[in-house]
Amino acid sequence: MRLSFSEYRFARSSRWLLAACLCLFVQAALAAADPLPAWSDGASKRAIIAFVQQVTTPESPAFVAADERIAVFDNDGTLWTEKPAYFQLLFAIDRIRELAPQHPEWKTTQPFKAVLDNDMDALADSGEKGLIQLVMASHAGMTTTEFEQIVLAWLKVARHPRFKQPYTELVYQPMLELLNHLRANGFKTFIVSGGGIEFMRPWTQAVYGIPPEQVVGSSIKVKYELHDGEPVLARLPEVDFIDDKAGKPVGIHKFIGRRPLAAFGNSDGDLQMLQWTAAGEGRHFMLLVHHTDAKREYAYDRKSHVGKLDKALDEAGRRGWTVVDMQRDWKVIYPFEER
Amino acid sequence: MRLSFSEYRFARSSRWLLAACLCLFVQAALAAADPLPAWSDGASKRAIIAFVQQVTTPESPAFVAADERIAVFDNDGTLWTEKPAYFQLLFAIDRIRELAPQHPEWKTTQPFKAVLDNDMDALADSGEKGLIQLVMASHAGMTTTEFEQIVLAWLKVARHPRFKQPYTELVYQPMLELLNHLRANGFKTFIVSGGGIEFMRPWTQAVYGIPPEQVVGSSIKVKYELHDGEPVLARLPEVDFIDDKAGKPVGIHKFIGRRPLAAFGNSDGDLQMLQWTAAGEGRHFMLLVHHTDAKREYAYDRKSHVGKLDKALDEAGRRGWTVVDMQRDWKVIYPFEER
Numbered sequence: 001m002r003l004s005f006s007e008y009r010f011a012r013s014s015r016w017l018l019a020a021c022l023c024l025f026v027q028a029a030l031a032a033a034d035p036l037p038a039w040s041d042g043a044s045k046r047a048i049i050a051f052v053q054q055v056t057t058p059e060s061p062a063f064v065a066a067d068e069r070i071a072v073f074d075n076d077g078t079l080w081t082e083k084p085a086y087f088q089l090l091f092a093i094d095r096i097r098e099l100a101p102q103h104p105e106w107k108t109t110q111p112f113k114a115v116l117d118n119d120m121d122a123l124a125d126s127g128e129k130g131l132i133q134l135v136m137a138s139h140a141g142m143t144t145t146e147f148e149q150i151v152l153a154w155l156k157v158a159r160h161p162r163f164k165q166p167y168t169e170l171v172y173q174p175m176l177e178l179l180n181h182l183r184a185n186g187f188k189t190f191i192v193s194g195g196g197i198e199f200m201r202p203w204t205q206a207v208y209g210i211p212p213e214q215v216v217g218s219s220i221k222v223k224y225e226l227h228d229g230e231p232v233l234a235r236l237p238e239v240d241f242i243d244d245k246a247g248k249p250v251g252i253h254k255f256i257g258r259r260p261l262a263a264f265g266n267s268d269g270d271l272q273m274l275q276w277t278a279a280g281e282g283r284h285f286m287l288l289v290h291h292t293d294a295k296r297e298y299a300y301d302r303k304s305h306v307g308k309l310d311k312a313l314d315e316a317g318r319r320g321w322t323v324v325d326m327q328r329d330w331k332v333i334y335p336f337e338e339r
Numbered sequence: 340m341r342l343s344f345s346e347y348r349f350a351r352s353s354r355w356l357l358a359a360c361l362c363l364f365v366q367a368a369l370a371a372a373d374p375l376p377a378w379s380d381g382a383s384k385r386a387i388i389a390f391v392q393q394v395t396t397p398e399s400p401a402f403v404a405a406d407e408r409i410a411v412f413d414n415d416g417t418l419w420t421e422k423p424a425y426f427q428l429l430f431a432i433d434r435i436r437e438l439a440p441q442h443p444e445w446k447t448t449q450p451f452k453a454v455l456d457n458d459m460d461a462l463a464d465s466g467e468k469g470l471i472q473l474v475m476a477s478h479a480g481m482t483t484t485e486f487e488q489i490v491l492a493w494l495k496v497a498r499h500p501r502f503k504q505p506y507t508e509l510v511y512q513p514m515l516e517l518l519n520h521l522r523a524n525g526f527k528t529f530i531v532s533g534g535g536i537e538f539m540r541p542w543t544q545a546v547y548g549i550p551p552e553q554v555v556g557s558s559i560k561v562k563y564e565l566h567d568g569e570p571v572l573a574r575l576p577e578v579d580f581i582d583d584k585a586g587k588p589v590g591i592h593k594f595i596g597r598r599p600l601a602a603f604g605n606s607d608g609d610l611q612m613l614q615w616t617a618a619g620e621g622r623h624f625m626l627l628v629h630h631t632d633a634k635r636e637y638a639y640d641r642k643s644h645v646g647k648l649d650k651a652l653d654e655a656g657r658r659g660w661t662v663v664d665m666q667r668d669w670k671v672i673y674p675f676e677e678r
Contacts, residue, residue: 250561
């Protein structure tokens with residue numbers, strides 16, 4: 001039997017079509033089976049999958065009851081981007097500029113002058129003391145309900161200087177998948193961040209699927225008051241708790257009250273949290289995100305001021321903790337890349 | 340037809356048997372339908388059932404999404420007994436006696452002398468300052484892991500002076516049912532207690548079904564340290580947070596980060612927590628347990644030093660909050676009564 005040219009073309013194209021369909025089908029099936037599609041196949045992804053399998057398989061010697069499956073995540077640099085500066089500092093700067101007309105004295109007082117002059121060197125010179133002054137001036141002096149509205153209003157209009165996206169879009173797609181994978185396996189996921197607890201709580205449920213009561217962070221003091229008979233919590237210009245470095249295990253103990261099974265960070269500020277997690281009995285999982293991708297995100301580690309990763313990187317190497325090489329391990333960085 | 344005597348007896352007894360069976364069946368069916376069997380039928384029980392129905396029925400104007408259903412419970416006097424003294428104070432006293440051989444100076448120093456002499460008047464005279472000294476001497480100076488073991492070991496052997504039961508048996512059966520009823524309806528249940536957070540967390544899951552991360556309480560400071568290279572959290576003799584009175588809304592905001600939908604307390608120490616809950620938008624539920632049963636538990640209110648219920652009772656009356664009359668509303672007080 002001979003085929004006419006058109007018959008031949010049909011047969012040939014349908015063969016390709018069939019092959020293409022099959023291929024798509026297999027890809028779809030693989031994707032359905034793969035809880036971490038934005039992760040490249042490699043040691044990091046395999047370590048995560050293996051750990052989750054080990055602690056959730058009842059026959060496994062590493063099995064852990066569901067209610068003990070606590071996973072803690074740093075936020076800045078681990079769940080969302082922290083460059084060119086912590087997003088909360090960018091919020092504070094915007095707010096200082098907004099409030100400046102009511103504070104003529106700021107024109108001549110540091111660190112406010114630096115903010116108003118857009119003089120980042122002078123701002124850096126003001127150090128931690130200056131930073132705390134900025135936070136107090138921008139984060140205190142209102143009720144908790146008012147502050148929540150201020151944060152949400154800022155997130156609606158503010159855009160990242162490089163990516164021109166809302167800050168809540170600059171979250172890592174691979175980490176969103178990881179959060180979902182852990183929760184699908186009975187884990188309770190917590191944020192344990194050096195950032196302000198009240199800066200995060202208004203949006204973590206929508207962005208990460210993490211409810212306010214599972215967010216641990218730094219805080220200023222609040223005070224219960226009656227304003228015209230109406231109870232309010234007034235935000236005071238006084239540090240309550242710094243949830244960073246050795247403060248992270250303290251924060252975990254204070255807010256969660258038990259040791260995590262898994263901990264995820266990206267900087268030396270997370271080292272003690274990972275050490276505390278690792279010191280628990282039985283199998284635990286520790287992971288650091290190493291920012292190696294200047295093209296798609298940022299590349300920084302040992303010499304960086306924000307998100308410095310030095311001692312923790314060495315300790316991860318010595319102790320066999322998982323270190324994610326962002327460039328190699330992540331196929332996608334941000335959710336908007338896929339849209 | 341006439342029955343012989345034995346036939347008559349059989350017929351009569353089987354009729355009674357049938358009636359008894361029917362009665363048991365009806366009771367069982369009622370119990371299955373009743374989530375609060377230890378509660379007498381009355382205004383308190385009806386108010387609870389109605390509130391839960393209103394906020395969980397999607398068609399109801401008062402409907403609240405499941406993840407917003409936060410219920411907060413005071414512990415001392417609300418979930419378990421607080422007489423003859425807060426159980427945590429009895430723990431501190433036992434511990435001071437245990438540690439006394441290592442502290443010969445306590446024989447002549449207040450408030451320790453009062454504890455060792457069993458002189459409750461002198462102890463009361465030492466006031467809040469004395470109480471804090473007792474807490475620091477008995478609750479600090481060890482790691483968090485060690486303290487947890489000390490609490491659990493004490494609970495195993497200590498017995499209530501009147502009821503001769505372990506303290507964890509002196510929990511209110513009606514409140515256990517209420518906790519279960521709320522959780523069965525999608526509520527997340529939290530403890531918000533003036534008591535020590537680390538004194539409660541080791542046993543709240545087993546006793547109340549409340550996990551450690553849903554326990555809010557008073558705390559002393561802890562510090563992250565390396566002991567022979569092993570990370571520990573050392574308990575310091577320094578107050579961190581007092582979760583009582585105006586501190587309760589602060590604790591709720593700090594640890595939970597959103598306003599409760601329902602709040603349960605028993606004393607003036609819970610007033611601000613109930614006010615804060617009531618001030619939320621929409622339907623909220625506030626309840627006070629009034630200790631009116633000297634025979635089965637204790638009777639106390641306006642004049643009591645521990646668990647004083649005065650201003651909160653007046654405000655509950657004015658605002659229509661539910662006030663449980665323990666004697667009238669609770670058929671059973673403790674779970675062991677039913678065994």
